Structure formats: structure tokens, C-alpha cells
Amino acid sequence: MAIAAGTPAFKRSNRALFFGGFSSFALLYSVQPLMPLLAGQFALTPAQSSLALSVSTAALAVSLLLASALSDRVGRKPLMVAALAIAAALTLACAAAQNYGQLLLMRAALGFALGGMPAIAMAYLAEEIEPASLGWSMGLYISGSAFGGMAGRVLTSVLSDFWSWRVAMAALGAAGLLAAWEFWRSLPRSRNFRPVAGGWRALPDGLRLHLSDDGLPWLFALGFLFMGCMVSAYNYIGYRLLDAPFGLRQSTVGAISFLYLLGIFSSVWAGRLADRLGRRGVLWIMIFAMLGGLLLTLSDALPLILAGMALFTFGFFASHSIASSWVGRRAQAPQALASALYLFFYYLGSSVVGWLCGLLWAGAGWPGVVALLGGCLGCALLIALRLRHLAPLPSAMPMVVPRAAN
Structure with missing residues (x-):
């Protein structure tokens, strides 16, 4: 039996997944505003300092596929709880890193641990939430991710400006442990989960099934392009605003992450709009918003740069909400693997494009970054326009299966 909107279970699941998305993104992206500080302390180039994030997202991309296969055997909730707790503990350990190599090793381990959260959360929602409310619930989960990404960046920026990056990482790790506890306490156990036979041996068959679908590979490509653009823009806008002619403080540059609040709104808004009007008719408009915002950042006027980043961020979270819920609606079993594939390409885009x-x-400089990201968004727009003509797949509705122990 699917969880219906307005029920206590619906509220608990949305609260838990909000906390899960919050903690995952806060722990993963908290290092982003610290890149200039790490470059100064360890004598790194901007490309080298970006590895503090890229190694995490690359490890996460690989781990997603393994975690999805494991969750199809052992259940959704235990793996998600373990992922959040281990990632928080590793963030605490990062605060004690003695050199950049140690930091990269722990950041890679953190990314690998977090593989037990994002794709499994999407699969949990697709299995447990009634289809009519899936877009709303997915939007709430992504809004938690947006809030976590914002809070993690702002917290580390402020703490590192007044104390040190080590204090910032320790504080965020402690917050992550609290979020993991709340997630464990609130999330209802799975009622529609059924273990998938075959385990690791079923992985190749699942990959072939999803990659041969007429629509899913294009949605995976969108994930690659969307996240590659988002992470790259926030990676290097900080360098631009710290340099002349702006010369802003570290904490001031970190405050640009408050724009993630727009993502909290846009992901839920776009999810509900797509539930009513259809994903085909909304997705390409949100990509145009991203592209328009990106072009505004070429201005030398700080207000226009901020407006451009705001529009870009709004469009990103709306586009990601639509594409990810589309994967959940279209994918056939094993659904966790489909979500994992989407996020594999999503985080791979973060590493490669970044x-x-x-x-x-x-x-x-910044014009070169904008040129590459503009090309990525142009490709995304062509894919979105192609998906407008994709025939619906009736069997892709989330499957309601007999109740099984979790």
C-alpha cells in the first residue's frame, strides 16, 4: 500500500528524507567554499584544490551502483542510515588531516560512504509514495538537498573566516551526526520493498535493461550535464569574486550560497507543476532559465552577477527535480539501479566538468568557464526537446509490491 499525501507516514517520510538530503549535500559540498583556503595552505592550483570535491563525487558515482545492488537485497533504510552516520564521522576526521593527501583520502572515503543515500532515497520514494504525490515528495527531498548545500557552504565559509577550515569541518561533522539520528528516528520502514533475487549477478542485466530504454539514457545524460554545470559554476565564481575588481571576503563570498534557498522553492514548485502539466512541457523552460542566468554572470556588475547566479540556481534545482522524478516514474525494476545510474552520471558530471x-x-578565466557550461546547457536543451516526443511507458509507474520485511 502506497503512502498517501496528508497521512502521518507521508509527513514522517518527507521529514526524514529532507534531513537525509540536507546532511548528504552539506557534508559533500561543504569543502567547496574552502578551495581558495586549501590552495593557499597547501600551495595548490585551482584545479588541484578542486580535487577535494571531485574525488568525493567520483567515489560517490562509483559507490552508487554498488549500493543500489546491495539495497535491493538488504533493504533501503539500513543502508541510508549507515551512509549518513559514516559520512558525518569522516567529516570529523577531515578536520584532523595533516596534509592534503590525507584530506583527499578521507574525502574519497566520504564520497564512497554517501553512495548509500541518494539513489536509495529516490528508490524509496518511488516505491513508497503514491504516484500522484511522487513529484511533490521528490521535490521536498531535493529541497532538503538544496538547503543542506547552502547551509554547509555558508557554515564553513563563516567559521573558516573567523576561526579555521578545521573548525568548520568539525562543526559540520557534528551536525551530520545529529541529522543521521533524526533520519533514523523519523523514516517509516519500507512497506513495498521486495528483495530482488540475483544480487550482484543481476547487476549486468539491470544495466542492460535501463540503458536500452528509449528515455532513461537521455535522462542520465541530463543529470551529467546539470550537475557538471552547477558544481562548476559555484566552484569558480568564488575565485572570481575573491579576485579584483571585487575583492570580497571569504565569508561574503560564501554567503552566495544563500541562493540555494531558491532551490528549496523551485524544486518543490517544479515537481508539483510537472505533476500537473507533465515533465515534457516544463523541463526545457527550466533549462532556458539556467542558460539565461549563466550569461548574466558575464557582467562586471556585482548585482547582475548575483541575479544571474540566482536564476541559474533556480533553474538547476527545478530541472533536476523534474528529471529525477521522471526516472522514478519511468524506470522498471530494479528501480534503485535506475536511480543509481542517474546519479552516477550526475556526480560523474560534477567531477569531469568541474x-x-x-x-x-x-x-x-570566467568567460572560458561560461563558454564550456553554455555548451553543456545547449546539449541539455536539445535532449529536453527530444524528450518532449518520448512515448509514455505504461509499465514505468512505480510498482506496488507485497509487503516485505526490511
Whole structure:
């Protein structure tokens, strides 16, 4: 039996997944505003300092596929709780890193641990929430991610400005442990989960099934492009605003992450709009919003740069909410693997495009970064327009299966 909107279980599941998304993104992206500080302390180039984030997202991308197969055997909730607790503990350990190599090793381990959260959360929602409310619930989960990404960045920026980056990481790790406890306390156990036979041996068959679908590979490509653009823009806008002619303080630059509040609104709004009007008719408009915001950041006027980042952020979270819920609606069993594939490409885009933008920053500055990201969004727009003509797949509705122990 699916969880219906307005029920106590619906409220508990949305609260838990909000906390889960909050903690995951806060722990993962808290290092982003610290990149200039790490570059100064460890004598790194911008591309090298970006590895503190890229190694985490690359490890996360690999771990997602493994975690999805494991969750199909052992259940959703235990793996998600373990992922959040281990990632928080590793963030505490990062505060004691003696050199950059140690920091990278622990950040990679953190990314690998977090593989037990994002795709499984999407699969949990697709299995447990009634189809008519899935877009809303997915939007709430992503809004928690947006809030976590904002809070993590702002907290580390302020604490590192007044104390040190080590104090910032320790504080965030402690907050992550509290979020893991609340997630464990609030999330209802799975009622529609059924273990998938075959375990790891079923992984190749699942990959072939999802990659041969007419729509899913294009949605996976959108995830790659969306996250590559989002992370790259926030990676290097900080360098731009710290340099002349702006010369802003570290805490002031970190405050740009308050724009993530727009994502909290836009992900829920876009999810509910897509539930009413259809994903095909909304997605391409949100990509245009991202592209328009990106072009505004080419201005030398700080208000226009901030307006551009605001529009870009609004469009990103709306686009991601639509695409990720579309995967949940279209995918057939094993659904956790479909979600994992989407997020595999999503975080792979973060690593690959983020690293390439580091090279372009060194040679062409912000205009070079914008040129690459604009090309990525142009490709995303073409894919979205193609998906407008994708035939619905009736069997892709989330499956309601007999109750099983979790």
C-alpha cells in the first residue's frame, strides 16, 4: 500500500528524507567554499584544490551502483542510515588531516560512504509514495538537498573566516551526526520493498535493461550535464569574486550560497507543476532559465552577477527535480539501479566538468568557464526537446509490491 499525501507516514517520510538530503549535500559540498583556503595552505592550483570535491563525487558515482545492488537485497533504510552516520564521522576526521593527501583520502572515503543515500532515497520514494504525490515528495527531498548545500557552504565559509577550515569541518561533522539520528528516528520502514533475487549477478542485466530504454539514457545524460554545470559554476565564481575588481571576503563570498534557498522553492514548485502539466512541457523552460542566468554572470556588475547566479540556481534545482522524478516514474525494476545510474552520471558530471573548468579557468578565466557550461546547457536543451516526443511507458509507474520485511 502506497503512502498517501496528508497521512502521518507521508509527513514522517518527507521529514526524514529532507534531513537525509540536507546532511548528504552539506557534508559533500561543504569543502567547496574552502578551495581558495586549501590552495593557499597547501600551495595548490585551482584545479588541484578542486580535487577535494571531485574525488568525493567520483567515489560517490562509483559507490552508487554498488549500493543500489546491495539495497535491493538488504533493504533501503539500513543502508541510508549507515551512509549518513559514516559520512558525518569522516567529516570529523577531515578536520584532523595533516596534509592534503590525507584530506583527499578521507574525502574519497566520504564520497564512497554517501553512495548509500541518494539513489536509495529516490528508490524509496518511488516505491513508497503514491504516484500522484511522487513529484511533490521528490521535490521536498531535493529541497532538503538544496538547503543542506547552502547551509554547509555558508557554515564553513563563516567559521573558516573567523576561526579555521578545521573548525568548520568539525562543526559540520557534528551536525551530520545529529541529522543521521533524526533520519533514523523519523523514516517509516519500507512497506513495498521486495528483495530482488540475483544480487550482484543481476547487476549486468539491470544495466542492460535501463540503458536500452528509449528515455532513461537521455535522462542520465541530463543529470551529467546539470550537475557538471552547477558544481562548476559555484566552484569558480568564488575565485572570481575573491579576485579584483571585487575583492570580497571569504565569508561574503560564501554567503552566495544563500541562493540555494531558491532551490528549496523551485524544486518543490517544479515537481508539483510537472505533476500537473507533465515533465515534457516544463523541463526545457527550466533549462532556458539556467542558460539565461549563466550569461548574466558575464557582467562586471556585482548585482547582475548575483541575479544571474540566482536564476541559474533556480533553474538547476527545478530541472533536476523534474528529471529525477521522471526516472522514478519511468524506470522498471530494479528501480534503485535506475536511480543509481542517474546519479552516477550526475556526480560523474560534477567531477569531469568541474575538472575541465579548472583548466579553462587557468587559461581563459570566467568567460572560458561560461563558454564550456553554455555548451553543456545547449546539449541539455536539445535532449529536453527530444524528450518532449518520448512515448509514455505504461509499465514505468512505480510498482506496488507485497509487503516485505526490511
